[in-house]
Amino acid sequence: MIHEDHKALLPFVSLSTIDGAEAIALEQHLETCADCRAELDAWHETAGALAYSVAPLEPSAGVRERILAEVRAEAQVGKVNNVVPISRPAAPKQLQPRRTWGFEAIAAAVIFIGLVVGLVALWRQNVRTREDLARLQDQIKVTSSQLDQKQKLLQLLTTPGARMASLAGTKEAPGAHGMLAVDSKSGRAVFMAQGLPPAPAGKAYQLWFIAGKRAPMPGGVFKTDASGEAMMDDQLSADALTAGVFAVTLEPQDGVRAPTGPMYLLTPA
Amino acid sequence: MQPEPAQTTDADLLRAIAQRDDQALAAFYDRYRLILFGLLVRILNSREEAEDILQEVFIQVWKRAADFDEDRGKAFTWLVTLARSRAIDRLRQLSARERLATATAQEAPPEASDAVQHAYQAEQKEIVAEALAEIPEDQRQTLLLAYFDGLTQTEIATQLKTPLGTVKTRMRSGMIKLREVLGNRSESLRSF
Numbered sequence: 001m002i003h004e005d006h007k008a009l010l011p012f013v014s015l016s017t018i019d020g021a022e023a024i025a026l027e028q029h030l031e032t033c034a035d036c037r038a039e040l041d042a043w044h045e046t047a048g049a050l051a052y053s054v055a056p057l058e059p060s061a062g063v064r065e066r067i068l069a070e071v072r073a074e075a076q077v078g079k080v081n082n083v084v085p086i087s088r089p090a091a092p093k094q095l096q097p098r099r100t101w102g103f104e105a106i107a108a109a110v111i112f113i114g115l116v117v118g119l120v121a122l123w124r125q126n127v128r129t130r131e132d133l134a135r136l137q138d139q140i141k142v143t144s145s146q147l148d149q150k151q152k153l154l155q156l157l158t159t160p161g162a163r164m165a166s167l168a169g170t171k172e173a174p175g176a177h178g179m180l181a182v183d184s185k186s187g188r189a190v191f192m193a194q195g196l197p198p199a200p201a202g203k204a205y206q207l208w209f210i211a212g213k214r215a216p217m218p219g220g221v222f223k224t225d226a227s228g229e230a231m232m233d234d235q236l237s238a239d240a241l242t243a244g245v246f247a248v249t250l251e252p253q254d255g256v257r258a259p260t261g262p263m264y265l266l267t268p269a
Numbered sequence: 270m271q272p273e274p275a276q277t278t279d280a281d282l283l284r285a286i287a288q289r290d291d292q293a294l295a296a297f298y299d300r301y302r303l304i305l306f307g308l309l310v311r312i313l314n315s316r317e318e319a320e321d322i323l324q325e326v327f328i329q330v331w332k333r334a335a336d337f338d339e340d341r342g343k344a345f346t347w348l349v350t351l352a353r354s355r356a357i358d359r360l361r362q363l364s365a366r367e368r369l370a371t372a373t374a375q376e377a378p379p380e381a382s383d384a385v386q387h388a389y390q391a392e393q394k395e396i397v398a399e400a401l402a403e404i405p406e407d408q409r410q411t412l413l414l415a416y417f418d419g420l421t422q423t424e425i426a427t428q429l430k431t432p433l434g435t436v437k438t439r440m441r442s443g444m445i446k447l448r449e450v451l452g453n454r455s456e457s458l459r460s461f
Contacts, residue, residue: 011444012437015415016357017422041342046448048346050416051353052393053401054311056303063320064298067327071291074331 002206002221002255003029007036014043021152021233024145028223032204032253152233153190156181165246167265172250173197176228178265180207180246187236189219193248196224196264204253205264207234209243217243221255279344286334298327301345304393305352311417312356313363322359326352357419400450408443411436 006029012018013026030036156162162183169176176195183189191207199205207219220234248265277296285293305326309319329351337347401409414420414428422440426433 008441011441012422015412015440015444016354016419017415017425017440019421038341041346042448043444044350045342045346046444046451047416048343048349049393049397049400049447049451050412051304051308051349052397054304054307054417055394056391057307057310057316059302059306059316059320059323063324064295064302067298067324067331068291068295070324070328071294071331075289075291 002218003033003036006030006033007039010036010040011043011046013040014047021148024148025233029221032223035254150231153181153192153231156183156188156190159183159185161185165267167193167246167248168268169195170263170266172262172264176265178246178248182236182241184241187238187241189234189236191220191222191230191232191234193222193224193230193265194228196228196230196248198226198228199223199250199253202253203250203261204255205230205248206251206255206259207232208247208249208259209236209240210245210247211239211243214239216247216259218255218257221251221253223253280337280339283330283334283337283344286331287337291331294327294331297330301348305348308349309352309356312353312419313360318359318363319356322352322355325355329355353416360419397451400447403450404443404446408439408446411440412443412447415440 006026009018009022009026013023018026030040157164162181165180165182167178167180173196176193178191178193180189180191193205196205204221204223206221208216209219210216217237217240219236219240220232222230222232224230245267246265247259247263247267249259249263250261251259279297279300282293282297282300286297302323306319306323309322310316313319313322326348330348337344401412404412410429411425414425415422420428422433422436425431425440426436429436
């Protein structure tokens, strides 16, 4: 998909009605496209106005109290955590109240300090757990996305009538290669590439479909991961399905209607 | 409950919240509790669930106020997006049976008590209601099913017994029309 295709999905994002591969592809596009991010903000404004169409209702007074109690408790824990132990200068002997403390006062102080230390330890552990959880969730998201892509490829490769084409690296990336699998019936395509150098800032790779002597037809835009690999879904038009030659060029990150940059992959003659 | 002075903008309040000012959080809550709670009850069909999410949302506001970027849109939109997103997540977690049970157990909602807030939000409600009235019925229906019932396009297509492509077209056209009509009323549809 190119920039315009992603842009057309933005109203749906503001209504939370897209998911799966479409949502993942769009999320990747939004990371690099300021234009679409601004457009999405505008769609959120429009969707957000729908909230005004409902009747306002009064929640229980307890909700406000619970919110304020929770944030104040958290602020208090934060203050305790921020206390840095300092070495006080030795106080003159006569000012030390030690002899006046009873056993109960000392015990209470010890318990209090123990509670504070325990509370801080628990709070820190909670923060660490949350951070670990967030990291694990990110990893799961990435793994799940990769698994999803691979399942799609497998599904496509086992579809009766699926067509496959290999692409070889050009002089720009002699070690690179790619593979395109297309279901001629539905127009679904999955493209995989390996060995491509990372695209420079503001640039991305774009797939092209070439049928006879007609102008190349634009396909999706993609970036590689740190290991030079990329995988992308695409939905081909009826015209693109007639293509017998495929190529990949380096283009502006939003994609272009006609190739302008150097070619990195091409179907061997 | 007295509204805070009119010159205190949402962005001012969020800046103060980011600086750990709990009074600013209380003011922000007082300003938007009615509309937000109305929205959450509309989505979740349960006061109990809605109060739970309302609390979570304002705890999130406390934690993430520094993330709000005034240049990217209104604080109201940021808040509503946050609240709706959590409510839809909760809605999708609840089974149909639970939803039915909570719906039947729902109490009659008390009316909003703050006259100033109520009058202001009633004005906004009228503007949005007028805008929705200008959208063709089939388009409006897809928008409302998506926004308030949290249905995906496929679920809407199944519910309306309509092709998925038609649902997408209606939804896109409805949103474009809504943006156009609300754009013409942007002066009236203001925020603090």
